[in-house]
Amino acid sequence: MEYRLKAYYREGEKPAALRRAGKLPGVMYNKSLNQKVYVELGEFDKVFRQASIHHVIVLELPDGKELPTLVRQVNLDKRRRRPEHVDFYVLSDEPVEMYVPLRFVGTPQGVREGGVLQEVHRDILVRVSPRNIPEYIEVDVSGLGIGDSLHAADLKLPEGVKLAISPEETIAAVVPPEDVERLAAEAAEAPAEPEVIKKGKKEEEEA
Numbered sequence: 001m002e003y004r005l006k007a008y009y010r011e012g013e014k015p016a017a018l019r020r021a022g023k024l025p026g027v028m029y030n031k032s033l034n035q036k037v038y039v040e041l042g043e044f045d046k047v048f049r050q051a052s053i054h055h056v057i058v059l060e061l062p063d064g065k066e067l068p069t070l071v072r073q074v075n076l077d078k079r080r081r082r083p084e085h086v087d088f089y090v091l092s093d094e095p096v097e098m099y100v101p102l103r104f105v106g107t108p109q110g111v112r113e114g115g116v117l118q119e120v121h122r123d124i125l126v127r128v129s130p131r132n133i134p135e136y137i138e139v140d141v142s143g144l145g146i147g148d149s150l151h152a153a154d155l156k157l158p159e160g161v162k163l164a165i166s167p168e169e170t171i172a173a174v175v176p177p178e179d180v181e182r183l184a185a186e187a188a189e190a191p192a193e194p195e196v197i198k199k200g201k202k203e204e205e206e207a
Contacts, residue, residue: 001135002068003051005043007059007088010036019084026086028059028069033090037061041083048074054101054123056133059088067091068130070098091130097164099123100134102171106142110174115146118173124152125164132160141172149173 007028010018015025024041027034037059048071051057059067069088077084089096101123108117124137137155144150153167 002056002058003047004058004060005039005047007037007039007061009062010038013038015085024083024086026088028067028088028090030090030092037088039086044083044086053099055135056091056130057088070096093129093131095127095129095162097125097127098133100126100128100161101136102139103136104139104141104172106140108141108144108148108174110144110146110148113146114177115174116177117141117144118175120170120172124155124171126157126161127164128161132158134158134161137161139171141174144172144174146174146176 007026010025013025018025018038019041022041023038024044025036025038028037029035039059047057051071053071056068056070059065059069061067067088068091070091071086072089073087074083075085076082102119102121104117104119108115111117126137128134137157139150139155141150149170150172151167152163152165152169152171155163155171157163
């Protein structure tokens with residue numbers, strides 16, 4: 001799935017002035033491109049809430065170019081928690097590393113026996129050609145019993161999609177009820193999703 005967003009080339013405009021006008025400064029880049037741009041903050045919010053880092057956002061530029069991108073980083077104002085800068089990675093035919101959502105299906109046998117399913121990861125880092133980016137990866141957990149776990153190597157990846165994490169990484173597990181509180185505490189200490197949203201401003205943007 002792809003989303004679309006109008007973007008504008010940025011030349012002499014100061015980032016602070018753009019922000020006051022309701023714009024979001026940014027940059028679109030890859031190995032052969034580094035171009036300053038800006039987008040409408042309101043439109044970016046709408047699109048990013050749906051696309052996040054998992055889906056392609058096509059930047060529509062004034063000269064008619066349409067560039068498929070992925071959001072790599074969003075910088076937030078520390079106080080207002082408002083986006084201040086965004087990095088768009090422009091896709092080419094080369095494979096790219098990205099997070100793809102996992103969709104868990106089935107009821108584990110262990111859950112029927114009183115266990116609890118722990119979804120350790122909600123998305124997974126893979127390497128894939130932009131032409132083959134899947135909307136999600138299905139994970140069948142119906143065969144898991146109490147004490148069983150499913151690892152990255154067990155995933156049935158679509159054609160052209162390769163793991164970019166250790167195959168031993170645990171994706172899901174069925175645990176006895178008494179282990180739930182302990183695992184919940186451990187999960188609370190770990191990042192819930194890939195860290196692409198950061199606080200603070202880019203110093204070079206304020207120069």
